[in-house]
Amino acid sequence: MKRLRLPDGRGYFGTFGGRFVAETLVPALEELEAAFRESLKDREFSSQLNHLLSEYAGRPTPLYFAENLSSHAGGAKIYLKREDLCHTGAHKINNTVGQGLLALRMGKRRVIAETGAGQHGVATATVCAKLGLTCDVYMGEEDIRRQAINVYKMRLLGARVIPVTSGSRTLKDAMNEAIRDWVSSVRTTHYMIGSTAGPHPYPWMVRHFQSVIGREARSQVLKAEGRLPDALVACVGGGSNALGLFAPFLDDEGVEMFGVEAGGLGLKSGKHAATLSTGRVGVLHGSRSYVIADRDGQVKEVHSISAGLDYPGVGPEHAYLKETGRVTYTSVTDREALSAFHLLARTEGIIPALESAHAVAFGVKLARRLGKGKVIVINLSGRGDKDIDSVREASGA
Amino acid sequence: MSRIEERFRELKERGEKGLVLYLTAGDPDLETSLELLLCAASSGADVIELGIPFSDPMADGPVIQRAFMRSLGSGFRTKDAFRLVREFRKYFSTPLVLFGYVNPIIAYGPTRFFRDAVRAGVDGILAVDLPLEEWEPFREEAVKSGLDWIGLVAPTSGIERIRLIGKKSSGFIYVISVTGITGMREKLPAEYVKIVKSLRKETSLPVVVGFGISTPEMAQEVASVCDGVVVGSAAVRLVEEHGKNKEKLLRNFSSFVEKMKLGMQNGVV
Numbered sequence: 001m002k003r004l005r006l007p008d009g010r011g012y013f014g015t016f017g018g019r020f021v022a023e024t025l026v027p028a029l030e031e032l033e034a035a036f037r038e039s040l041k042d043r044e045f046s047s048q049l050n051h052l053l054s055e056y057a058g059r060p061t062p063l064y065f066a067e068n069l070s071s072h073a074g075g076a077k078i079y080l081k082r083e084d085l086c087h088t089g090a091h092k093i094n095n096t097v098g099q100g101l102l103a104l105r106m107g108k109r110r111v112i113a114e115t116g117a118g119q120h121g122v123a124t125a126t127v128c129a130k131l132g133l134t135c136d137v138y139m140g141e142e143d144i145r146r147q148a149i150n151v152y153k154m155r156l157l158g159a160r161v162i163p164v165t166s167g168s169r170t171l172k173d174a175m176n177e178a179i180r181d182w183v184s185s186v187r188t189t190h191y192m193i194g195s196t197a198g199p200h201p202y203p204w205m206v207r208h209f210q211s212v213i214g215r216e217a218r219s220q221v222l223k224a225e226g227r228l229p230d231a232l233v234a235c236v237g238g239g240s241n242a243l244g245l246f247a248p249f250l251d252d253e254g255v256e257m258f259g260v261e262a263g264g265l266g267l268k269s270g271k272h273a274a275t276l277s278t279g280r281v282g283v284l285h286g287s288r289s290y291v292i293a294d295r296d297g298q299v300k301e302v303h304s305i306s307a308g309l310d311y312p313g314v315g316p317e318h319a320y321l322k323e324t325g326r327v328t329y330t331s332v333t334d335r336e337a338l339s340a341f342h343l344l345a346r347t348e349g350i351i352p353a354l355e356s357a358h359a360v361a362f363g364v365k366l367a368r369r370l371g372k373g374k375v376i377v378i379n380l381s382g383r384g385d386k387d388i389d390s391v392r393e394a395s396g397a
Numbered sequence: 398m399s400r401i402e403e404r405f406r407e408l409k410e411r412g413e414k415g416l417v418l419y420l421t422a423g424d425p426d427l428e429t430s431l432e433l434l435l436c437a438a439s440s441g442a443d444v445i446e447l448g449i450p451f452s453d454p455m456a457d458g459p460v461i462q463r464a465f466m467r468s469l470g471s472g473f474r475t476k477d478a479f480r481l482v483r484e485f486r487k488y489f490s491t492p493l494v495l496f497g498y499v500n501p502i503i504a505y506g507p508t509r510f511f512r513d514a515v516r517a518g519v520d521g522i523l524a525v526d527l528p529l530e531e532w533e534p535f536r537e538e539a540v541k542s543g544l545d546w547i548g549l550v551a552p553t554s555g556i557e558r559i560r561l562i563g564k565k566s567s568g569f570i571y572v573i574s575v576t577g578i579t580g581m582r583e584k585l586p587a588e589y590v591k592i593v594k595s596l597r598k599e600t601s602l603p604v605v606v607g608f609g610i611s612t613p614e615m616a617q618e619v620a621s622v623c624d625g626v627v628v629g630s631a632a633v634r635l636v637e638e639h640g641k642n643k644e645k646l647l648r649n650f651s652s653f654v655e656k657m658k659l660g661m662q663n664g665v666v
Contacts, residue, residue, distance in 0.1 A: 010530060019530055020499060022456040024551035024576055026528045026558070166462060172453065179455045184577035186553060282500045283526065284453060296475045297504030298452040 006317070011200020011287075014323060016316035019199040020283045021179075028186040033201040035106050040208075045101065052097045053212065056130065057087045059094075061213075063220035063377070068347040069360075073367040076230065076374035080350070081217045081245060083381045090353065090382030091213060091241045092123035092194055098209035100127035103190035110134040110189040114178040116143055116171030116237070117308035117355065118150025119382055120194030125159035135159040138178045140169040143307045150386050168301040171237075171311045175285050195238025196315035199286030203315050210244025217377055218248050225375050231256040231366060234379040235358040236276070236329065237308050239315035241381035250326065259318060260362045262304035263331035273302035274331040275314040276322050289316040305334035305394060306354035306387070336361040338394055341384065353382035354390065399545050400520050401492040401568040404443055405603035405624055415625025416616070416658045417605055418442035418632060419496065421464040422449055422481055423473030425640040430468075431484050432647060433636065438489040440651045441658035444569075445485075446523065446627060449478050449497035456525045458580030460630040463637060475505050479517040486518035494521035494547060494568065499535070507535055511542040521545035521568040529562055540567065552576045552588040556595060563599035570596055571627065572606045574619070580630045582609035585619065593623045613660020620661045628657055 011017045019029060039045040053059040061082045070078045083091035103111055111133045115121030121137040128135035137154055141163045144151050154161050167173035175198075182191040196203045196210070221229050232249060234242035236259040249255045264272030272278070275290045282291035284299060292312040293299045304310040321327040332340075337354055340361035345351045352360055356379070363378040370376065384391070398406070408415050418437045423430050437445055450465035450473055457465070482493060495514060502510050502524065514522070522539045529548070536546045545568025550559055553576060563570060574589045575582065589606050596604050606619050607627025616626045635653060639646035 019528060020526045021528060022525055022551070022573075023528050023549045023558075023562075024456075024553050024573060026530070026551075027553045027555060167452070176453050176455050180458070180578050183456060184575075186576060280504070282503050283498075284500065285455070286526075291500070293452075293500065293504065295504060297500040297502075298450075298469060299500070300452075 007200065007204050011204065013317045013320035016289050016319040017200055017203060017287050019286060020288065021199045021286045022183055024183050025186060029199055029201065031106065035102055036201055036205050039102060039105065048101055049098055053094065057093045057097055058085060059212065060216045061085050063217055063224065065224065066348050069344065069364065070367065072343070072347050073364045075372060076367040076370040076376050078363060078367050079221060079229070079375065079377045080380040081213060081377055083213060083241065083379060084350070084352065084356070084383035088123045088126050089385065090119040090123065091210060091244060092120045093126065094212055094244065095194065095206050095209040095240065096123040096127040096192060099190070099192045100131045100133065103133060104131060106190065108188060108190040110185065111192050112136045112138065112178050112181050112189055113192045113194060114138045114171065114174040115194065116174065116310055117306065117353070118143065118147040118154070118386060119308060121161070122150050122153050122157070124192050124194070125154040125157035128159065129157045136162055138162050138164050138174040138181070140164045140171060140174050142169040143171065146307050146390055147386055148389070170307070172299065172313070179285070195240045196243045196317060197238040197285055197287065197313055203287060203317055206240050207243045207247055207317065210240050211247040213241065213244035213379065214246060214248035217245060221375070221377060228252055228255055229377045230370060230374040231258060231376040233258045233260065233359050233363040233366060233376060235260045235309060235355050235381065236314060236318060237262070237273070237311045237355065238313070239318045241379050243315065243317060245379045246327065257327040258362060258366065259327050259329045260358045261329060261331040262306060262309035262358060263333040264303040266333055267331060271303040272331065273304040273309050273311055275312060276318060276329040277331050284313040287316045289319040290314050305337060305390065306358065308353070308355040309358065330362060332358050332361040338391065340364065341391060350380070351384035352380055353384050354387045356381045399568055400490070401444060401545050402603065404492050405569065408443060414620035414661050415443040415603070415605065416441060416661060417444040417446055417607065417625055417627040418654060419446040419448060419627060419629030421461065421468050421633060422447050422478040423468035423471060424464040424633070424636055425467045426471045427473070427477055427481065429643055431481055433650060434481065434485045435488055436647050436651050437654055438491040440654035442491065442654055443625065445491055445493040446496050447478065447482070447493060449475060449495060449501055451498040451501055454498060456578055458578045458630060460633050460637065461579050464633045475501050479513045482517040482519055492520045493518065494523050495519050496523045496525065498526050499524055507538055511539045511544055515542045515544060519544065521547050523547040523549070523571060525549065529558060532565070536565070547571055549573055550592055550596065552592065559592065559595050560599050563596050563602070566602060569603040569605050569624070570600065572596070572604060572623070574606050574608045574610070577608065579608055581611035581634070585609055585615065589619070590622050613656050616657050616661045626661065
């Protein structure tokens with residue numbers, strides 16, 4: 001399990017990662033890292049976590065053979081890892097359950113979070129309701145508009161949704177605002193980052209909590225097919241559902257992996273969020289990774305039809321996996337994602353999140369390319385209820 | 398001894414405390430920004446802290462965020478900071494440090510950034526999102542180029558970190574007065590007094606306290622336990638208020654700097 005030994009003690013995956021934050025936050029990150037390390041050795045913690053994951057979050061999720069989608073593609077067999085069936089409708093709950101237990105362990109009774117599509121916000125609010133923690137969620141004004149249903153859900157769950165009006169009013173600005181809150185409230189507050197991004201130990205910790213996806217998928221596909229899959233496909237915004245699926249397979253050399261970024265209106269249009277495909281190395285939100293920025297390092301506004309992928313950074317481990325060539329990163333456009341959204345709805349009766357629809361769009365192309373006799377697993381990271389309005393708008397209905 | 402340390406030595410000999418005055422480069426535009434720098438130096442600022450704007454300033458409050466946006470909105474490029482300093486150096490030898498976030502430094506190329514900074518007449522670097530663990534190789538390169546590396550200490554820093562930061566910094570040490578982001582406050586918790594005392598045991602470098610200091614009275618109170626104070630958001634706020642009326646801006650700004658400097662000294666002279 002060579003690759004899973006990363007990050008190193010300073011939070012680096014190769015040259016990516018680290019802890020680029022104001023001095024004020026460093027002791028809190030050290031405290032969090034120590035609590036997380038201890039929890040890894042603590043049987044009681046893991047039994048609490050496993051209990052919540054199975055009885056509360058609804059794990060394990062099925063690995064579903066999408067027969068109709070496979071025959072539509074006319075090539076490899078396509079399996080869908082059904083994270084959309086998790087409680088709250090996306091993989092995000094795997095991480096918030098884990099971090100919620102850690103917050104309790106550290107005696108921090110207030111939780112803050114950033115959210116883009118609102119999935120992580122809902123998952124955070126849910127776990128806070130369950131564990132009796134106070135919850136404030138930062139969300140860009142633009143995303144509040146796009147994801148009205150999730151905003152209402154968070155409020156129902158007792159969370160306060162704080163609109164962010166700075167910058168592009170999306171995920172990146174929500175994260176800036178959450179970090180600013182944390183700088184001031186760090187002694188009593190846990191910051192629940194929702195992706196494999198941010199300063200060490202977040203990229204490592206979130207991968208750990210999400211890798212339950214890949215562990216399950218690995219044994220499920222072995223059971224169904226008697227062998228490992230030929231390829232894995234997942235969408236990449238910050239990168240948590242992708243790393244959750246990929247991590248347990250990283251040392252299986254025969255398994256190809258594809259991370260699908262948001263191509264927006266096309267890479268040449270400049271209106272996209274394909275950070276690994278087009279960005280440069282830099283520091284955003286506490287770690288060294290790829291960033292979409294201008295030549296002076298000013299972070300640019302990005303675009304995606306899916307709020308969860310609308311982010312100009314990406315988790316540092318993805319930068320490392322790109323650099324080492326272990327994972328291939330590609331992108332699909334808004335339009336391709338939309339048509340995959342409809343395709344999955346019509347062929348399988350599953351309405352995917354627009355984020356996950358990116359993975360489906362590429363997965364169908366890949367299945368065709370690989371041909372018969374091959375097996376691929378697509379991470380269906382979330383369900384699409386939250387996107388119905390956006391899709392209706394985009395389809396002109 | 399660097400120009401910064403020299404300045405604090407002079408101040409000490411005169412029984413004065415140092416006023417470190419923060420301004421954002423290019424706010425509201427390059428020309429006005431230069432005039433503000435000159436005005437700061439002629440009105441009594443002992444050290445200038447010049448901020449390089451960044452699109453995502455996680456450690457800054459709304460006043461400095463908006464200043465960054467004004468500057469970037471007016472077309473500011475990183476290289477303009479060096480132009481500003483070169484112009485400033487034609488008139489004043491006041492020590493000047495650059496404040497900023499690491500991403501623009503990485504994009505510019507750290508080696509080139511520090512070299513151009515020295516050539517322009519910059520004396521030190523203050524990188525807010527580089528904590529101790531990430532100092533190298535930036536610090537080493539900056540110091541090799543002839544720059545001071547100003548370490549930041551926060552109320553949350555434990556004694557071990559305070560010790561290391563004290564030992565490895567140069568120029569001065571910047572003590573963050575509050576657990577929070579930049580911005581004016583009406584009162585400061587007394588935590589900084591303890592931090593300054595701990596630092597005194599570890600280093601003979603000047604110790605400066607910043608974040609939240611907005612009035613001459615506050616400046617005086619804080620300065621009574623350290624070697625100087627940083628005034629930032631309160632100064633930047635004037636730019637925001639009077640940006641369009643340059644004459645009024647410079648007049649008010651100049652009298653603000655004079656008042657802060659005078660106010661600080663009253664307790665000790």
